[in-house]
Amino acid sequence: MALKAYGREVDPWVITRAIASFERTLISGNSRYDQWAFQGDIYALSPQAIRGLNLFQSDRLGCTSCHGGFLFTDQSFANNGLYEDYTDPGRYRLTGKESDRAVFKVPQFAQRGGDGSLYA
Ligand code: HEC
Secondary structure (H helix, E strand, C coil), X not given: CHHHHHCCCCCHHHHHHHHHHHHCCCXXXXXXXXXXXXXXXXXXXXXXXXXHHHHHCCCCCCHHHCCCCCCCCCCCEECXXXXXXXXXXXXXXXXXXXXXCCEEECCCCCCCCCCCCCCC
């Protein structure tokens, strides 16, 4: 299959491309949040969920300063302050730069919905 799809035997290059191709198929796009925000269904979210969304988007919590936009990520890397001591060195592992210690990619919430995750 690797030969057919990528013109070469299985190797790290093929494996990383195959995983990326698979992950690109995972976006649900039809969660209740999507129905409410993009498909005009004003009943898709409960009043309670809308209150939570408003709180999430408020200046008071500031979540959208990192989790903003369509995918709920600004695609940056950040330390979200979860721990005082991080066993996972985060981006430092890749860059070796001390300023990247305990810094992680701000994740998207695109896989929202269908499985009890955010705004399902
Ligand atoms: C300074 C930027 C920043 C802010 C502000 C922020 N986050 Fe995050 N968030 C992150 C990062 C970075 C991660 C990934 C952490 C990791 O991989 O250990 C994360 C992870 C998450 C996750 C886990 C997502 C997943 O797929 O595993 C959730 C849920 C989340 N944040 C919700 C929130 C909420 C709710 C708020 C507001 C109260 C908030 N975040 C504020 C940067 C931020």
